[in-house]
Structures are given as structure tokens and as C-alpha cells.
Amino acid sequence: MGIGTARGAWRRWAAIAAMLCLAGCAGRHDDTVVFWTFGPEGDAVARLLPDFERVHPDIRVEVQQLPLSAAHQKLLTAIAGGTTPDMAQLGNTWLPELVALHALAPLQQRVAGSATVAAPDYFASIWNTNVSGGRLYGVPWYADTRLLFYRSDLLRQAGFEAPPRDWAEWRRMLAALSHPGRKVYGILLPTNEYEQLLSLALQQPDPLLRDDDRYGNFESAGFKRALTFYVDTFRLRQAPMVTNVEVGNPWEEFGRGVYAFYLSGPWNIGEFRKRLPASQQAEWSTAPLPGPDGPGAGLAGGASLVLFRASKHQREAWMLIEYLSQPQVQRRFYELTGDLPPRRSSWDSPLLRDDAQARAFREQLERVKGTPAVPEWERIADMMQQVAARAVAGELTVDQAAAAMDRQADRILAKRRSLLDRAEARQ
Amino acid sequence: MNPRLAKALVNGLLLGGALVALFPLAWMLAVSFMPAGTSNALPPPLWPAHPTTGNYRQLFEHAGMWRYLLNSLLISAAITLLSLACNLLAGYAFAKLRFAGRARLFRMLLGLLVVPAQVAMLPLFLMFKYAGLVDSYAGVVLPGMATVLGIFLVRQYARGLPDELLEAARIDGAGELHIFVRIVLPLLRPVVATLAILTFLAAWNDFMWPLIELTGQGHYTLPLGLASMAREHTEGTEQMMAGSVLTVLPVLLLFLSMQRHYLDGLLMGSVKG
Amino acid sequence: MKTSRAAWLFLAPALAVLGVFFLIPVLGALALSFTDYDLYALADLHNLRFVALGNYWALLHRPVFWAALGHTFYFVAVGVPLSLAVSLGAALLLHSPLARGRAFFRTALFAPVVTTAVAMAVVWRYLFNTKYGWANHLLGMLGIHPVDWLGDPHWAMPTIILFAVWKNFGYNMIILLAGLQAIPVELYEAARIDGASAWRQFRHVSLPMLGPTLLMVAILTVSGYFQLFAEPYVMTEGGPLESTTSVLYLMYEDGFQWWNLGTAAAEAFLLFLVMFAVTAAMLRLSPGARSGEAA
Numbered sequence A: 001m002g003i004g005t006a007r008g009a010w011r012r013w014a015a016i017a018a019m020l021c022l023a024g025c026a027g028r029h030d031d032t033v034v035f036w037t038f039g040p041e042g043d044a045v046a047r048l049l050p051d052f053e054r055v056h057p058d059i060r061v062e063v064q065q066l067p068l069s070a071a072h073q074k075l076l077t078a079i080a081g082g083t084t085p086d087m088a089q090l091g092n093t094w095l096p097e098l099v100a101l102h103a104l105a106p107l108q109q110r111v112a113g114s115a116t117v118a119a120p121d122y123f124a125s126i127w128n129t130n131v132s133g134g135r136l137y138g139v140p141w142y143a144d145t146r147l148l149f150y151r152s153d154l155l156r157q158a159g160f161e162a163p164p165r166d167w168a169e170w171r172r173m174l175a176a177l178s179h180p181g182r183k184v185y186g187i188l189l190p191t192n193e194y195e196q197l198l199s200l201a202l203q204q205p206d207p208l209l210r211d212d213d214r215y216g217n218f219e220s221a222g223f224k225r226a227l228t229f230y231v232d233t234f235r236l237r238q239a240p241m242v243t244n245v246e247v248g249n250p251w252e253e254f255g256r257g258v259y260a261f262y263l264s265g266p267w268n269i270g271e272f273r274k275r276l277p278a279s280q281q282a283e284w285s286t287a288p289l290p291g292p293d294g295p296g297a298g299l300a301g302g303a304s305l306v307l308f309r310a311s312k313h314q315r316e317a318w319m320l321i322e323y324l325s326q327p328q329v330q331r332r333f334y335e336l337t338g339d340l341p342p343r344r345s346s347w348d349s350p351l352l353r354d355d356a357q358a359r360a361f362r363e364q365l366e367r368v369k370g371t372p373a374v375p376e377w378e379r380i381a382d383m384m385q386q387v388a389a390r391a392v393a394g395e396l397t398v399d400q401a402a403a404a405m406d407r408q409a410d411r412i413l414a415k416r417r418s419l420l421d422r423a424e425a426r427q
Numbered sequence B: 001m002n003p004r005l006a007k008a009l010v011n012g013l014l015l016g017g018a019l020v021a022l023f024p025l026a027w028m029l030a031v032s033f034m035p036a037g038t039s040n041a042l043p044p045p046l047w048p049a050h051p052t053t054g055n056y057r058q059l060f061e062h063a064g065m066w067r068y069l070l071n072s073l074l075i076s077a078a079i080t081l082l083s084l085a086c087n088l089l090a091g092y093a094f095a096k097l098r099f100a101g102r103a104r105l106f107r108m109l110l111g112l113l114v115v116p117a118q119v120a121m122l123p124l125f126l127m128f129k130y131a132g133l134v135d136s137y138a139g140v141v142l143p144g145m146a147t148v149l150g151i152f153l154v155r156q157y158a159r160g161l162p163d164e165l166l167e168a169a170r171i172d173g174a175g176e177l178h179i180f181v182r183i184v185l186p187l188l189r190p191v192v193a194t195l196a197i198l199t200f201l202a203a204w205n206d207f208m209w210p211l212i213e214l215t216g217q218g219h220y221t222l223p224l225g226l227a228s229m230a231r232e233h234t235e236g237t238e239q240m241m242a243g244s245v246l247t248v249l250p251v252l253l254l255f256l257s258m259q260r261h262y263l264d265g266l267l268m269g270s271v272k273g
Numbered sequence C: 001m002k003t004s005r006a007a008w009l010f011l012a013p014a015l016a017v018l019g020v021f022f023l024i025p026v027l028g029a030l031a032l033s034f035t036d037y038d039l040y041a042l043a044d045l046h047n048l049r050f051v052a053l054g055n056y057w058a059l060l061h062r063p064v065f066w067a068a069l070g071h072t073f074y075f076v077a078v079g080v081p082l083s084l085a086v087s088l089g090a091a092l093l094l095h096s097p098l099a100r101g102r103a104f105f106r107t108a109l110f111a112p113v114v115t116t117a118v119a120m121a122v123v124w125r126y127l128f129n130t131k132y133g134w135a136n137h138l139l140g141m142l143g144i145h146p147v148d149w150l151g152d153p154h155w156a157m158p159t160i161i162l163f164a165v166w167k168n169f170g171y172n173m174i175i176l177l178a179g180l181q182a183i184p185v186e187l188y189e190a191a192r193i194d195g196a197s198a199w200r201q202f203r204h205v206s207l208p209m210l211g212p213t214l215l216m217v218a219i220l221t222v223s224g225y226f227q228l229f230a231e232p233y234v235m236t237e238g239g240p241l242e243s244t245t246s247v248l249y250l251m252y253e254d255g256f257q258w259w260n261l262g263t264a265a266a267e268a269f270l271l272f273l274v275m276f277a278v279t280a281a282m283l284r285l286s287p288g289a290r291s292g293e294a295a
Helices: A002-025 A041-055 A068-081 A092-100 A108-112 A124-128 A152-157 A167-177 A195-202 A221-235 A250-256 A267-275 A278-283 A314-324 A327-337 A356-365 A377-392 A398-412 A414-426 B003-032 B054-062 B065-096 B102-112 B118-130 B137-145 B148-158 B163-171 B176-187 B189-205 B208-213 B222-232 B237-257 B259-270 C002-033 C039-043 C054-060 C063-095 C102-114 C117-127 C134-141 C156-181 C185-193 C198-226 C230-236 C247-257 C261-285 C287-291
Strands: A033-038 A061-066 A087-091 A139-144 A147-151 A185-188 A259-264 A284-287 A301-307
Touching (some): A033 A041, A033 A068, A033 A314, A041 A061, A041 A314, A041 A327, A061 A068, A068 A087, A068 A092, A068 C247, A087 A092, A092 A301, A092 A377, A124 A139, A139 A327, A147 A152, A147 A356, A152 A167, A152 A278, A167 A185, A185 A250, A195 A221, A195 A259, A221 A377, A250 A259, A250 A267, A267 A327, A278 A284, A284 A356, A301 A314, A314 A327, A398 A414, B003 B237, B003 C063, B003 C102, B003 C156, B054 B065, B054 B237, B065 B102, B065 B137, B065 B148, B065 B176, B065 B222, B065 B237, B102 C002, B118 B137, B118 C002, B118 C247, B118 C261, B137 B208, B137 C002, B148 B189, B148 B259, B163 B176, B176 B189, B176 C002, B189 B237, B189 B259, B208 B222, B208 C247, B222 B237, B222 C117, B237 C102, B259 C102, B259 C156, C054 C261, C063 C102, C063 C156, C117 C156, C156 C198, C156 C230, C185 C198, C198 C261, C247 C261
Parallel strands (some): A033 A061, A033 A087, A185 A259
Antiparallel strands (some): A139 A301, A147 A259
């Protein structure tokens, strides 16, 4: 009986302790600016923070580095669950979605009163991706577009002195550089990433959605041309049918010459410089994306710094945003990550001007196009890639795939159509 | 069949089965001690040539494993303690306290077993969102505080307790709570141990609901942290194996030390009285 | 009177928890499935519309739902018999009087059950890696061409099935072993005296006596397998080409990736209905239920 009571008492105390713990742990620390980063940028910010904290000793910043693959989901979950951070790195294609959710704080006032953030200094098309419904919701942090990384030595060995300028040349080079028997391929196109197909699609004159973005436009001639080029690359065995999961370590494979081309973004400048040996650094370079008839457009990508409406530290977070927007800080950021500054004055230094690999990006940044600014865009792009992957696997022809994409896009946009119709009927 | 051959066959198959069952665990342990990058070689190594604790150090210093471990411990312990309290009380009540509608209420509870837990998860998330409890320990612990299976197990066991003992105490004027704490609980010790280990293991290994509810990395449990690393594809094989070892080892050790209780509970739960 | 009041007090915590955190949400899910709750509703509840059975109708017309249902059925139809066969085999081996070191083998064979599914799924993913995994290495030693286990849409689900069987067979093994141990020895004696071989003893003594236990174990395993989620989440992310997207994985994506909570709730309920129908059918079609109790 003694044991019984002792155990009972012990259990009671433990239960009380557990409850107290729960009560205490339900909240968050309330005196720091929480900054969500996705991908390698988090590391760079952590390195830039000491300087910021020296200038603003009263502001504490907690940088949370979150997985890139879960970025979209994490953001939406936080908004749905009411657990948003104070500020975040937000891919600009997701901005319309978060604006529709009333999650972001408008920034015009702050920008107007800022000495550091000067709107005209930014690349226009990049700045515009941050404007939704006439109001500004983000400050561009870095610009991004997808273009070709290539092994210049492999191209030279195959008889090509310069990277391709149009699709015909590109197809020729891919054919010459692919040896599927030896598991060597012209290009790596992970079948679960949509940015590559999207880049090709944006080079077409036809928009991706039609009728004020109410319906899919994937059955247009332009998109089918892009899809055909994409699917043919796999059919001709110039790219392996792998997802980014199976690839393992793409930098190693690129270094080993398994792929001659890699369609990717500027952060890989930093990654290749870091992960490839010094002896190989002269053997790779970048080039703007070839278009159907000459240099083509690219994805107007990049990320912005956004403030969340629910944040209680907007003033302090804004100071960090201003700090990160300073040209010299952006140049340091470029050194750390390879991410490109979105403002022209940041490019005004020998570091970037004379950077051979960054030059291709600078060129393409003048030719970028944005994706449809609808909240459903991420879902549509994801769906587009899933259908494209089935076409790549031979399950669907290009025409069937385009039709399937339109069918599903129309379904995804149904709510948007009904809301727009309701708004129009009221007028 | 030749009896010697039969015996060799039976034991050989058992040995083969044990090998298949244990190989992934052993391999996981071995790889976790291999230096980074060495396991991705042909032929795949079975044994670390140069064993190192580097992967573990990397996980603890850079990947925040301490946090995940602590969260798992905290949450599992809290769920175990609280659900023990609720389930013991309820199970005993169903077994030994007579009240109107007891049988029907119990059958209704059993009926709940048919519904998969995932159906409840979507609205539960919305409920916690409006209560401000998303991404909190409470959000994971509260739903786990009582389970139909736990109540069933306790009831099953408690039915075997001698009524005379309880009646005698009642005649002596003891209150029901007094009877429960002083007389019943000590007798229920075996099922308490069983329930404790079953609950702790289930809470430790739970995945889907914590995945939905614990949105911030600071609150991740070990399975969540591991899944997040797995889907991000940034950690190498060796580190992922070290992470798996850290996740699996505590419960494996716990199970080994309390095997009898665990297996008893398993069997009790499957025999409908 | 006093007893019954005490009873309700004793029951209160558990009932409160189950009521608030299970029953009410389940009813809430039903209600949710009749609305088109999505991102727009998340932003502004006025965007919510009541659509009655609209979500269910739309789901039944969506190829991806039928595909997910098909994949789940595939997993159940192949996984459950395989798992039960392995469990029964292991139980028979452990039960055999010829077995040595029974305690060790029982623990070893049961060990996978207590491991964390996520952790072991990660291990499995590396073991079945196309280039460096042990599975293909062993195949290579036998002279068989390597298989793209998790990258080939035809092999991904079988790989997950193999994992599920490995992970869970120990659980049913213990239950079946207890069932075997409960069979009176006299029945075997009688059969042996009648000249029955080991196989016939199994077919005519063990199997019928195990009948109810086998059925129960089958139903438990079937309902568990219908809830396939963690393995595709960790090993394949639903791919390749959505070949391992189960109904629950689809529900997770629709619900917590795209925030179409109305659709996701409908998916959860449809799964529940399917599970209910299948297990009810199993109960009805089982030999015990049809012809009365087994001997």
C-alpha cells in the first residue's frame, strides 16, 4: 500500500509538472524578430547578422533556416495556423497567393520614407512582381532566373566554341554530348521541378493562362512547342528520367561530366564555386537561355523580403530589410551565395561587373517575364509538371498532356472564376 | 521428413528470418559510424573501416537534434502520464462501477475505433488554430490524453479484480476515489506498466498528427526532424542513419527492457473479452 | 447513486478528451466536407460556400482520386496476404517443438514493430537505392539486373509493400503464436493417431482453430494498411509519377499543402466508408460468420 500511495503521489506531481510545462510552452519568445529563410540564403544571413546587430544593438534576430522543398507548405501552414514569423524570404511567384490571404503588410509607406530602398534603382520587372492590386508588399532581395550552366571544356571537345543561341543549336549540342550507353547525358532536367519547362514556356508569345487568368492556355501553339521540345529531350535520351531525389549530388555529377548542361539558378554559382575543386573552376560557365529563334526570355524569379501583417515587430524587421537592401550588403550577399542583386547600383562594382559567370544573368535579367499573378499559380505549376512528367514517361502524347493540363487548370481556377463573376455582377 | 533435417530447416528459417528482421537495424547502426561519403561506394561496405562519431556530432551541433530529442521525450512523457491517469480512471469505472447506460456507452466507444484518426485531423487543426494552439506542445498532448484502446485494456484487466475486496472497502465507508487510489491502483500495476510502455512507444513513433500540428522546427519531434531532413536531401546517408539510430534506439531499448509488459498488452488488446 | 456519480466523475476526463478532440472533429469533418473551404475561405470566411455533396461528386470524377484509391487497394490487396502469410509462417516456426532459442528469435522477429516507421523508411530508402543499395547489390551477386526500386513507377509500391511487411509482420506473429499456443494439444494427438501428416494437421487442426484469430488479425491489418501515409511521405513523396500516392497522402496534400480542406475532408470520409465496407464485408464473408462457430 505504501508503494501504491508513493506511486500515486509521484504520478500526481508529474502530471502537474507536465501541465505547467504545456502551459508555459504554448507561447513563443516575444522579444526577437523571427526571420524565415529557405535554402542556402539562411546561412549567408547568419553571417551578415553580426554587422547588423552592431549597428542595432537593441534588436535581436532569430534566423530560422527551413527546407526549401517545404517552403510553400510551411508558409501556408503558418498563415492557416496563425503562427507566421515576423519576416520571411518569399519567392516572388508566391506573392499574389499570400496577398490574397491578407498575410502581408503593405510596404509603400515604409519605402517612401526610406533612404536606402529606392524603387527606381531596381530592375523594373523584378520590382513589379512585388506589386499586387496596385500596392507594394515586398522588397526584392535577390533576382533569379534560370539559365544554362555548362561545361565549356566538354563543349569544346565536341567541337562547339560557344554556348547555344537558339533551340536548333541547342538540340545539336545535346545530341553530340549525350551518350546514354555510358550514362552520360547532355542535360540534367529533374522531372519533378517545373522551372525548366516553365522557362521554355515563358519564351513563347502565348500566355500561360487566358481570359484574365480564368482558364488554362496550355493548348496554345506556343506552349505545345515548348512542351514538345522538353519531352523530346527525354525521348532522344539527352536527359535522364530522374527526379531531383534520385540524382543525389548534382554538383558532383556535373563535375564528373555526367551532364554537360544544367538548367538552374544563380545560387549555384556559389555552390559550384564551393563544391567543385579549384582545378575545375575554369571548365564551367553560364549562358543565357536560348530561345526558339535566338536568345530567349527567362523566368522572372527571385525572392523578396516581406513583413507579415500579424507581426508585432514590424518596425525592427523593417530595419533588417533596409539593411539587407544596402548595395554593399547585397554585394557581400552575392559573394556568400551567388544570388544576384535586384538593384542596378549593387551591380556597379568590379566584383559583379567583371564576374564572367554573373554576366549571363545580368543579360537575361533584362529579358525576364513574370508568371500569372494568381493565388493558384503554385498549384497549377505543380500540376503542369506532374502531367509533363507523365508525357516524358511516354504515358501521354503532347496533345493529350496539354489537354489534361487545361482541364485541371480550369478546375483549379473554378473558385477564382466564380469570385470574379460575383464581383462583376455586383458592379 | 528426416527429423534432423526438419530441425535444421526450422531453425535455419528462423535464423534467416531474424537476419532479415535485424539487418536493416544493424546496417543503420554501422553506417551511422562511417565517415561522411564512404557508404556510397561499390561494393557497399558493411562495416565502418574508420568508425567515427562525426555524424552524431554534426547532428547535435548543426542539425538541432538535441531539440528534437528533448521534444520527443517531453511530449511522449506528458502523453503517457496524462493518458495513464485518464484511461485508468475510465477503464476502472467501466469495469467495476455500476451506472446506467454503462454497456451502451462502452459499445459506443468501441464504435469510435472504426473511424480512422485522420478524419478528425483537419477540423482539429482548425480548432487549434482558432484557439491559438497551433505549433504548441499542448496541441499534440491534448488529443492523446485518452484513447479507446487504453480504456479497453484497463477495463479488460480490471474486470478480473475481486469484487469482494471493493465491496468490503465500500462497506467500511471508503469513498470511491479512496478505493481507487489505495486498493485498485496497486492491483492494476501490471496493466499500468503495459499501458505506459504501449502509450510511450505510440507517442514517440507518432507521425501524421505531429506533422500537421507542429509547424515550427523548434517543436519538432524526432520523427518530424528526420522526415524533414529526408525530404530536403541535404544530409548525407551517414548522417541520416545517425538520425535514424537516435530516433529508434531509445524505444528499442525501452521495449527490450519491458518486453513482457509490451507483449502482454498486445495480446490483451487483441482478445475481445 | 454514489457509485454512479463517482463513475461519471471518473469517466469525465477521458470522455471530455475523446468528445472534444475526436468526436466533435469527426462531425466537424463531415460538415467541412459539405463546404468548399479553400485558400480563399482561409483568407475570408465569407468566401465559404455550402456545396452539399459537390466535393464528393467532384472527387468521384477526378482521375487522381481513383488512382489514389487504386494504389491504396493495391497496397492492401498485396500487402495484407503477404504480411499474414509471413506472420503465420513465423508463428508456426516459433511454435514448432524443434525450434531452439525461441526467446531470442521472438524478440528479433518482433523488433521491427517497435521501431519508428519514419526512421526505418529512411533506412529502407537507402537500402533500396538503385546505385549503392544493398538490395541491388544482393541481386547483383545472384546475377540479376539491378532494379530501380524507388524510381520506377512499377517497383515503387512493391518496395513500400516489402517495407510494410518487414515492419509489421512481428505484430501479427505474436498474436497468431498465442492463438497457436491456445490450441489444445489433444487435437494434434488425435490427428496424428489418425495418420495425418504435418501439413494435414496444419490444414485441419491449426487453421480452423486459428480461424477467428486470423480473421481478427486480417481485419486489423487491413484497416491499418488502408491508412498508408508515412511511407510514401518519407520514401517517395507520392511518386514516381504519383504511383505511391495513397488516399491519405492525397488528403494530406489537398488539405495541408493546397488548403482545400473541403475536398480533403471528403477524401477522408470516402476512405472511411471504403474501409468500413471492406471490413464489414470481411466479417460477413468469413467462414465463421456464415456457418456458425468453428469447431
